[in-house]
Amino acid sequence: MSSRLTGDETALWQAAARVLDANWTGTATVPSPGLYPHQWSLDSAFAVMGLARHRRDRAERELRSLFRGQWADGLLPHLVFNDTLPRNGYFPDAGLWHRGSVSRHAPQGVRTSGLTSPPLQALAALRLHESASPPEAERSRDFLRVLYPRLAAQHRYLAEARDLSGSGLVAICHPWESGLDNSPAWDRPLGALRLPPAAYSPGRTPRDLPTGEDYDRYVHLVALLRARDYDPAYIRDDHPFVIEDPLFNAAYLVSEHALAEIAVLAGADPAPHRARAERVHAALLDHLWDAEQGCFRARDLRDGRLLPVVTIASFAPLLDPDLPAANVRRLVDLLLSARFAGAAGYPVPTCDIQAPAFDRGGHWRGPTWINTNWLVWHGALAHGHTVVADLLYGSTLRLVRQSGFREFFDPFDGTGRGGHDHSWSAALVLDLLGARRAPRAA
Secondary structure, X not given: OOOOOOHHHHHHHHHHHXXXXXXXXXXOEOOEOOXXXXXXHHXXXXXXXXXXXXXXXXXXXXXXXXXXXXOOOOOOOOEEOOOOOXXXXXXXXXXXXXXXXXXXXXXXXXXXXXXXOOOOHHHHHHHHHHOOOHHHHHHHHHHHHHHHHHHHHHHHHHHHHOOOOOOOOOOEOOHHHOOOOOOHHHHHHHHOOOOOOOOOOOOOOOOOOOOOOOHHHHHHHHHHHHHOOOOHHHHHHOOOOOXXXXXXXXXXXXXXXXXXXXXXXXXXXXXXXXXXXXXXHHHHHHXXXXXXXXXXXXXXXXXXXXXXXXXXXXHHHHHOXXXXXXXXXXXXXXXXXXXXXXXXXXXXXXXXXXXXXXXXXXXXXXXXXXXXXXXXXXXXXXXXXXHHHHHHHHXXXXXXXXXOOOOEEOOOOOXXXXXXXXXXXXXXXXXXXXXXXXXXXX
């Protein structure tokens, strides 16, 4: 593959940069104009990876803006609200997360959610540094020295408050923490919830298993957490939804590796981060690997069972640089099979195509997303699987050439769905295009 952008790729680069420019608020990047008007932490992590190729100054401001919402206990909220917008301009608005007094851990003067999300910020910060040119390298290291304590606190919160089984894996307490909100992986634990009798869905026909459109369950989980002030002891002992998710933990692991490198650059001790990464590596294999299916599956801590549906999250542990070759081979075989990329014209679908829950238009229940393609691409490269990486590179660029920078895409015909001019779609296309030729900071 040539190290120079072709004319077509140059046009694609310029179009992606225009999307990020249009979605920039002055302090952060909104995911999509009008549709998602606030700052989401996972979206910001991906935005930073694209801004690193386009506007380094904005990438740094993006991270600073996000971490102003960090809680005193280290939790990095999955959502930081834009206070210039009407309070009821988006659901769920800030009022959902705090009733009466704000949590004792929440920051003063910044409205946030009470959940977190896959912790990719350290990886994004390291990739921002690695994209710096030699003249920018020292300033980049200075920025990492400032950011490092915040990143370390974020990871310390996860290790101390969310390692509910003591295995090293961290647990999510709400589907919105997974990054794959309405994934069919969550149907079983959501279906087991006992909802209050009236307030949430008057007149609706009860369903045993939700499809992600049933916000009653999502709101009920938030209400339970809010009533206990997001207490880790409550989450550990009594909260009904606690899941060890392979995608969340793979993000945690790869960011611990990144944080170890940042620690060295910041003059701190990398050993704790390397030790945590080793624990997560071992626990992923011990607790979430399904030898029969040849993939990783989420585990419900309330009943100790692996959740039945295989989704795109099953491939996220490819981000682990130490994943054994035999496990990598099984994952690649499944990825290329007729259950995923082998039967999709525009891979990779986010749910097993052969699963009853598969829905080609249902957000995280089947469509192809640029960000999940990017995660698998990044993991495939780390393990030297250039055929898989090239497949994902080509199919991802083909999606945006055909349908633009949409939120998600039909995996069979590539039709764009959801929001238009989606920031992480544009940002990660910039990263894909720029990864081949970017300089590496010392």
